[in-house]
Amino acid sequence: MHRILELPFAEWSPSITADESRRVAGELELGKIVYLPQLRFKIAETERRFLDTRWLSGTHKSLSYEPQRAAATEGVRGAQGAPQDLRALAAMIARFQKEALALVHALFPQYAPHLRVAPTSLRPGNVEQHKLSWRKDDTLLHVDAFPSRPNRGERILRIFTNVHPAGAAGKGARVWKVGDLFEDTAKEFLPRIKRPIPGSAALLRTLGVTKSRRSHYDHIMLRMHDQMKRDPAYQSRPTHLTFGFPPGSTWICFSDQAAHAALSGQFMMEQTLHLPLDRQYFPERAPLKVLERLRRRALA
Ligand code: SIN
Ligand code: FE
Numbered sequence: 038m039h040r041i042l043e044l045p046f047a048e049w050s051p052s053i054t055a056d057e058s059r060r061v062a063g064e065l066e067l068g069k070i071v072y073l074p075q076l077r078f079k080i081a082e083t084e085r086r087f088l089d090t091r092w093l094s095g096t097h098k099s100l101s102y103e104p105q106r107a108a109a110t111e112g113v114r115g116a117q118g119a120p121q122d123l124r125a126l127a128a129m130i131a132r133f134q135k136e137a138l139a140l141v142h143a144l145f146p147q148y149a150p151h152l153r154v155a156p157t158s159l160r161p162g163n164v165e166q167h168k169l170s171w172r173k174d175d176t177l178l179h180v181d182a183f184p185s186r187p188n189r190g191e192r193i194l195r196i197f198t199n200v201h202p203a204g205a206a207g208k209g210a211r212v213w214k215v216g217d218l219f220e221d222t223a224k225e226f227l228p229r230i231k232r233p234i235p236g237s238a239a240l241l242r243t244l245g246v247t248k249s250r251r252s253h254y255d256h257i258m259l260r261m262h263d264q265m266k267r268d269p270a271y272q273s274r275p276t277h278l279t280f281g282f283p284p285g286s287t288w289i290c291f292s293d294q295a296a297h298a299a300l301s302g303q304f305m306m307e308q309t310l311h312l313p314l315d316r317q318y319f320p321e322r323a324p325l326k327v328l329e330r331l332r333r334r335a336l337a
Contacts, residue, residue, distance in 0.1 A: 039069075042071050049136040061144060068291060069218070073289075074283070080200055084125065092126060092161065098162055104127070129159075151312055151316040153310065154308075155308075155310060182259045188293075189252045196308040210283045213297055215280060215295065219296070219324055254336040325337065
C-alpha cells in the first residue's frame with residue numbers, strides 16, 4: 038500500500054515527535070494519503086438526524102459551514118430547515134472544523150501558522166446517485182483544479198472523515214480509487230498539454246470566469262484534470278488502487294496532487310485548507326515545482 042500511509046492515532050490532537058512529523062509530512066507531500074483508521078468524528082445521538090439529504094436545499098450536493106456568507110441559514114450554506122435545527126447543524130460542522138484543524142496542527146506544526154481555512158462541508162448524498170457532466174464527475178480519477186479558482190501553486194489540503202452510521206461490519210465504506218504518484222501522472226499527461234493562448238488569462242479575468250489571474254500552472258492543472266477524466270484507458274488501468282475508508286475513519290491528502298476518485302459511499306465530512314507551498318516541509322515536492330522541473334521553465 039505504498040500510496041497510503043496508515044497512522045494509529047485515535048485522538049484529534051495526537052502527540053507526535055518532530056522527526057515523525059517530518060517523515061509523515063514527507064509522504065503526504067509526495068501525494069500519498071495519510072489514513073487514520075481509528076480516528077472517528079463523534080456524532081451525538083441528537084445529531085444523527087443530520088445524516089440525511091433532507092437538509093440540502095435546491096440542487097446543493099453538500100452543506101458547508103460559512104458563518105459569514107450564510108447568516109440567513111444560521112451559517113450553513115446550501116441548507117434548509119428550521120432555525121434551531123440549522124443552528125445545531127452548524128454547531129456540528131463547526132466542531133468538525135475545530136477537530137480537523139487540531140489534527141493538522143498536531144501532525145504538522147510547521148503548517149499551523151500559515152493555513153488558510155476554507156469552508157467545512159458535510160456531504161450527505163450517495164456518491165453513485167450524482168451523475169454529472171464528465172468534468173464534474175468525481176467518480177473519475179482526477180487531481181483537484183477548479184476553473185474559477187486559480188491558486189498559482191498554493192496547496193489544497195483536505196481532511197476527510199467517514200460519518201456513515203452503518204451498523205454492520207464491512208458496510209458504509211467510502212470507496213476511493215487512487216492513482217499513481219503525481220510525478221508519474223504529470224509525466225504521462227504533460228506532453229499532451231499545450232501552452233495557454235497568449236492573453237487568455239487576462240481575458241478570463243476580465244470576463245469574470247476566474248476570480249484571480251489564471252497562471253500557466255493553473256492552466257496545466259486544469260488541463261491535467263480534464264485529460265485524466267477524459268481518458269478511458271487511464272481510468273480503467275488495473276494498477277490503480279481501490280481502497281475503502283470505513284465508517285469511523287479519517288484521511289488526509291493534498292487533493293491537488295493525489296489522483297483520486299470517489300467510487301461509492303455516503304455521509305462524509307470534509308475540511309479544506311490552503312497552504313503556501315514554501316511552508317511545506319519539502320517545497321520541491323509541490324506540484325508547481327514538479328511541473329516546473331518537467332517543463333524546464335517557471336510556471337508561476
Ligand atoms: C473528490 O474530492 O473528488 C471527491 C471526494 C469524495 O467525495 O469522497
Ligand atoms: Fe476531487
